[in-house]
Amino acid sequence: MAVACAVTATLLPLAQHRAVPDGTVTDRSIRAPAAAGADRPRQSPAGDCKDPEASLRPSGASGPAVERIKKRAYLIAGVDQNSFRWGYRNPATGDLEGFDIDLARAMARDILGPEGRVVFRAIPTNQRIPALEQRKVDLIVRTMTINCERIKQVAFSTAYFEAGQQVLVPRGSPITAFNSTLRGKRVCTAAGSTGESELRKQSHGAAVTTVPNQLDCLVRLQLGQADAVITDNALAAGQAAQDPSVKLVGEPFTREPYGVAMNLADEDLVRRVNNVLEDYRKGGDDSGWMTAYKRWLEADLDGITGPPAPKYKD
Structure with missing residues (x-):
């Protein structure tokens, strides 16, 4: 994972942040949810959900959301720090590690280059959608299931893993x-x-x-x-x-496709993430999907031969 290690990372709690002159990022206490009429994403119409896993087709182009990240010079990724193998703090090193962490680093490398910086925000399960709506993070990579209810509130990439x-x-x-x-x-x-x-x-x-x-x-x-x-x-x-x-x-009683979640308004970022996932699934370098699976998940979830196939909207 030599390439992955080139990406600088910082962990912050879910909180308001501000840049200071030396380029570091500090925190203030979490704000209350946005008031009615504030900068909130549009809601998808209810009752039109047929295939929630179908996402926007991939593109390497830069739009408003991607340019916002480039101008800031770091990606803010909402993650977990308590899920062993997925997103957790290694007690020996103090570093965040796991399958989702590797994927977030891949997003940062693609948008900002090999030296790009990623700031990790530790987010509770029930704060994932509010964090995106309030723009506290650019994206969520946190074992988040794509389903019909959630796509009314946030946009998802194609599925990168399937659980139950x-x-x-x-x-x-x-x-x-x-x-x-x-x-x-x-x-x-x-x-x-x-x-x-x-x-x-x-x-x-x-x-x-x-x-x-x-x-x-x-x-x-x-x-x-x-x-x-x-x-x-x-x-x-x-x-x-x-x-x-x-x-x-027992046996798994649901099907849980995990996706990277983003603000509904950030369509260019969704396409960019899907573009990254296209390459990530191929596993053509030392940070591809199978490499990450074998490193983090195979010992506990063996027998998986590859990532789920992507689904795109017509």
């Missing part, structure tokens, strides 16, 4: 899957996640608790404050790798 919701439990648990064995049990999921949406549709009689980040659910499981966690199996596999006292049970 599954149940994580302590070893020896009587829970066997996303089924009636959850009745009367305490189930934890991240607020604003697909897991929360599925539990709203069908809780199987469980008592549901939501938390800001899915890793908080693992902590509750470890402390005996929850009996099961509902989350993407791609994330849960990493949690099971961290803690061998927990395991996945």
Whole structure:
């Protein structure tokens, strides 16, 4: 990953930032959501969702959003810092690492060149869409599922990974899957996640608790404050790798295509990201999709032969 390492990175919490004379970036406290009539993206019409994974066709051209990033001289990427293998802080080095981190670096290299700077913002699950709407980040690379509800609020790239919701439990648990064995049990999921949406549709009689980040659910499981966690199996596999006292049970009960999310107004950035993904899928250099998969995910999610094929709008 020699090329990837050339990109300078900084981690910031989700907060307002300002540039100072030496080029560094500092933070202020998070602002309240934008008021009605403020700079908010247009909403897609309800009820017109047929294939949410179909994205804008790729282009290497620069438009207003890409030029804004170039003028600023750094890309702001919303990521996770708590998901092992995907976006997490390496305790040995203090650096952010993972599959999503590598992908964000690839975006920065394409827009700003090999020495381009990327600023990472750690964002809770339920703040991903507000962060884009309030323009606190340029894009979100954070195991974010593309679905019909979300494309009304944000724009997505083509899918770069496919996962599914599954149940994580302590070893020896009587829970066997996303089924009636959850009745009367305490189930934890991240607020604003697909897991929360599925539990709203069908809780199987469980008592549901939501938390800001899915890793908080693992902590509750470890402390005996929850009996099961509902989350993407791609994330849960990493949690099971961290803690061998927990395991996945049953089969995935949803299909979760992950995409890079952007502000609805930034169509040129969506096309640019899709252009990057076209090359990334080919894996023609040391930072391609298969290289990243083998480095970060294969140990816990083996048997995957390649990324999902892109879908484009007609």
